[in-house]
Amino acid sequence: MKNPQGKTLLILGESGTGKTHYGAQLLLRLNQQDGALRMRDAASNLSAFESALQQLYEGRAAGHTATADYLESFWPVEDRSRRPMDLIWPDYGGEQIRRMLEQRRVSVAWRDRLTRGDGWILLVRVQHTNLSDDLFSRPLADLGSKSRVERGYRMSDQSRLIELLQMLLHIRGVGTLSRISSPALTVLLSCWDELGEAGEDVRPAAVMTERLPLLADFVGANWHADRLSVLGLSSLGRSLSDREQDEEYVSRGPERFGYIVRADGSRDPDLTVPIAELAARTG
Amino acid sequence: MPGSCSSGEGTYRLKAHRFAGSYTIGGWETIAHSLRWEGGVGPTFPPHTSSGGGRRPGLLHLGLRDADDRVADLLIADAPGEWFTQWAIDREAAGGAGARWLGDHADVFLLVADRESLAGPQRGTARGQLQLLARRLGGERRDRLIALVWSKSDVEVPTETQDAVREAARRAMPGLVEFSVSVHAGAEGAARAKACDPGLGFVELLDWVLAARRPVRDLRGPARPTSDPFLAYGRR
Secondary structure: OOOOOOEOEEEEEOOOOOHHHHHHHHHHHHHHOOOOEEEOOOOOOOHHHHHHHHHHHOOOOOOOOOOOOEEEEEEEEEEOOOOEEEEEEEEEOOHHHHHHHHHOOOOHHHHHHHHHOOEEEEEEEHHHOOOOOEOOOOOOOOOOOOOOOOOOOOOOHHHHHHHHHHHHHHHHOOOOOOOEOOOEEEEEEEOHHHHHHHHOOOOHHHHHHHHOHHHHHHHHHHEOHHHEEEEEEEOOOOOOOOOOOOHHHHHHOHHHOOEEEOOOOOEEOOOOHHHHHHHHHOO | OOOOOOOOOOOOOOOOOEEEEOOOHHHHHHHHHHHEOEOOEOOOOOOOOOOOOOOOOEEEEEEEEOOOOOEEEEEEEEOOHHHHHHHHHOOOOHHHHHHHHHHHHOOEEEEEEEHHHHHOOOHHHHHHHHHHHHHHHHHHOOOOEEEEEEEOOOOOOOHHHHHHHHHHHHHHOOOOEEEEOEOOOOOOHHHHHHHOOOOEOHHHHHHHHHHOOOOOOOOOOOOOOOOOHHHOOOOO
């Protein structure tokens, strides 16, 4: 659905980064009417999140979104000063992103999404990214035998994410000669609860610099400082199983769980904050 | 180039540049992945660049943004050593076409002296080849910048050999700058590992390359306006 007055935000994330959980929880928060953003009308279509919501109500994790699915929900929202805004929130199987990278091809549908989005939200499940030691961080006394150990070639997680952003910017027709102001970018480090103690009292930007230094450099060097933000997200507040019920979830309701980690490291139960912030930054 | 530090002290910083992207990130990765610790397996030598029959080298791209927000695009040639050996002997050698192409097009030359081979059993050949290459480079240099880079600087090389190479290089290429680089832990390895040193000399070398400027030329503007000057020419 197109709406020239509305803000179109595009949610980008590989599979397993928690796009569906965030969408479902966000929907509950918007309907609660007490956050930075709230529904001003009934959403047109909630079918994308129906089964995910059902699972959360029962205290279970939602299933995996099928690869081919791409469902858009149209959410009429407003901010605290009653400024109306229309969010188009997509839900899709994250493999679509992976396939774009592997095949170096972007479908027409995705090209349109990429060109019309006012802001991009990149979900990165930081605990699932891997930063291997290398020759510089862990030097060897000797490279030893020159024998080459055969090992499968695998692109590092941060290079893959950088390549993804480069591809998407190229499709959008945005160069990096001058810093990027549109689309605005929010990097959401998802499943923050998995960080455990390492996620206490720490700025999300610092976590990104530590865990994904090259990606942190890439976005920091290319986006305008006021068009970039790095936040933490725990949509569920804890890990749920897709089989076992979490009793507390059932009795208190999923809308009582989950939090955002703001840029300064403080936590906020209002999951609409990243969206409100990004929408504000898109001008 | 920008690597990470396991002790959490952050990324190695060039003096004034930040990583701003690469058109050849897959190419960097094919080299970088053999230098990583993965699944308990330590770094190995990256695969030897095969000499093949190409007439132009593979190029690796690095975009770096400076403090004034300008992007510097670096193209680094990944060329097989055999090309240069042949080019040093015969400028028109068929097997040295790629080296000749680089000799025509490069803005900055780094003449790498591998200390390990200068100290090894074939040190005589290594020294001779290096001296020849220095002379060839000196002849082809025009107004371009050249640095002599001693690699594997932790390896001891007899002083006479070192002096012979240095003298030949200086004679052929006045104004030569020298750098020493090493990724080996070497003697003071433990201390450096703890301090998370990005290897010796690499950051200094890259900073020097980035500061290098050739005399300005007037370039016709691209036919079409573009947000990406790197790909502005040759577009139809």
